[in-house]
Amino acid sequence: MDLQKTNVVVIGAGTVGAMALWQLSKRDSLDVVGIEQFGRVHSHGSYVGESRVFRTAVHEGGTYVPMIQRSRDLWRELERESGRSIYDEIGALSIAPEGFPDLVTALGTVRDFDLPHRVLSTEELRAEFPQHRVQDGDIGLLDAHGGGLRPEVAIMSALDLAESNGAKLFFNTPVIDIEERVNGVVVRTTQGAWLADTVVVASGSWSTRISPELNDLLRLQVLGLTWFMPKRPELFAPDRFPVFLRDAGSVHFFGAPSFDGYAFKACTNPEWPVFRDVDEVPTSHTREELIRIGQRAAELFDGINPEPVRQSVHHCAYTPDRLPVIDRNASGRIVTLAGLSGHGFKFAPQLGEWAAKLVKEEDATVDPRFALPAHLERLAKTGPYTGGGH
Ligand SMILES: Cc1cc2nc3c(=O)[nH]c(=O)nc-3n(C[C@H](O)[C@H](O)[C@H](O)COP(=O)(O)OP(=O)(O)OC[C@H]3O[C@@H](n4cnc5c(N)ncnc54)[C@H](O)[C@@H]3O)c2cc1C
Incomplete structure (x- = not known):
């Protein structure tokens, strides 16, 4: 040859x-x-999947902050060189009960690295982000250098x-x-x-x-994406609705505002096992999984139709x-x-x-x-x- x-x-x-x-x-x-x-x-x-969450106030602590800060500069450089819009710095909002371990770590990270942020009380969250059904005792961390990437x-x-x-x-x-x-x-x-x-x-x-x-x-972890239609899509537009991470009980949701004007992204993962090869990974949610995700989404977001209007299933290699x-x-x-x-x-x-x-x-x-x-x-x-x- x-x-x-x-x-x-x-x-x-x-x-x-x-x-x-x-x-x-x-x-x-x-x-x-x-x-x-x-x-x-x-x-x-x-x-794949329209958007990716970018946040500097990572729950995983300080290991990644310098890598993320350098990447923020490089995302901007990629935008300048290509003339395309890739990174919307609309903020990343984490909502969880006060004292939730990931949130405590993220708060430690913003303080250690002096990252621009706001901490929001339950009342402030309800007033500023009525799209989220906030539970008593929830607080918010708004990461000002967070936002949405267009992968x-x-x-x-x-x-x-x-x-x-x-x-x-x-x-x-x-x-x-x-x-x-x-x-x-x-x-x-x-x-x-x-x-x-x-x-x-x-x-x-x-x-x-x-x-x-x-x-x-x-090992390959399966990750699903789901999009829901709000009754008032304008409330879920990028200028009103930051990318988000929500933790409520054992449920973790992440997502992004509506880029298409009719649906926003809100995703949580069923208890999928891990796999060794891509060919073994499921290619779609089951009907039961979609119903359950829709029920959970309706508990956490106000005024949404609980049937996902778009859905897809992906994979990523984990250590x-x-x-x-x-x-x-x-x-x-x-x-x-x-x-x-x-x-x-x-x-x-x-x-x-x-x-x-x-x-x-x-x-x-x-x-x-x-x-x-x-x-x-x-x-x-x-x-x-x-x-x-x-
Ligand atoms: C649903 C989902 C949501 C996520 N959300 C976030 C998020 O919000 N924020 C965040 O930071 N990260 C997020 N991630 C993680 C992030 O998207 C992935 O970690 C990242 O895209 C992985 O990049 P990669 O280059 O390793 O793989 P890929 O982007 O998949 O690239 C691998 C490429 O290699 C090619 N390839 C493989 N084998 C061969 C071969 N033999 N010959 C030629 N080509 C080959 C493939 O076709 C593919 O194009 C998410 C991941 C998923 C799946």
Whole structure:
């Protein structure tokens, strides 16, 4: 088989792959190739579904704040370079009972990092956000640098920019496997093979098929999306209704305002098990699941029709502690970014920038906890991810 030569091959043109391609294509004297199994911006990836929540006041504590702040700058840069609207800074509102652990962590994060925010009492929430049926004892945290991202537009923009900077992109071209040799890495696809100095594996939920060393670490969590029609859609428009996270009892909802003018997004996940391969993941909610989600949504939001008017089911690869895998192997020829664990869209531009650094700069480093050996060491103590993430 003839081998075509290049400096870098990025496997997967989804969230991380698109951001890595955009960043790599800005580097001088680098031939960059991107290979995607489906078409340009498709409906199968972990990024699908109109909007993604961006928040700086993360419930997970301070690990991610610097990554998110850098990403905020890069989202703006992507908007400037592409001329497209990708990030609406409309605020992110967390509502939960006072003392709820995630909210306490988020409040600690805003204070530690001096993030612009407001804390709202139950009465203030009721007055300012009547769309939410707030329960006695609920309080709110409004993250002023939070908002909504448009994932499909973001990926299209990054891929278009990468291409106009000279990257060569190949779609509908599944990568079958990779093989490291002394002079590079062979990337075999259904349409031919490449020999690359370095390979970036950014294949999301499919990563274990390319990188079996991730088999024990990654599990696929199912995540469902549902949209509901409010009686007064104008109250759920982006200028009145921030993206949100709600915790009430054991129920967690997240969502976004109405971008289409008739329905807003409010999602909660049934108790789905975790899976090992994308082919095992359910492709739709059941009728019972939709009825139950609608009942819960009607308890938490005012004046909505409880039947979801749109719904879809997706997947994302999780690690047990939800830290991403960002790894460069011993030879430095294979860079892997995986396990974004249901919260990685917001900081994907930072991952793209790190991918480019790990490819190009020998002394580049990232948080050592993200390296594969560190993950495997923790995995030996904790065991694999078993579910419950959102
Ligand atoms: C429903 C849902 C809601 C979410 N909400 C949020 C949120 O509000 N905020 C947030 O920050 N995060 C959120 N996330 C998480 C975030 O969207 C994901 O973590 C992120 O999109 C994962 O990016 P990825 O690059 O790893 O995977 P993907 O974006 O899926 O990209 C992987 C790409 O690799 C390609 N590929 C795979 N194998 C091959 C192969 N062999 N050959 C060629 N190409 C291949 C795939 O086709 C795909 O295009 C959510 C996730 C889901 C599923």
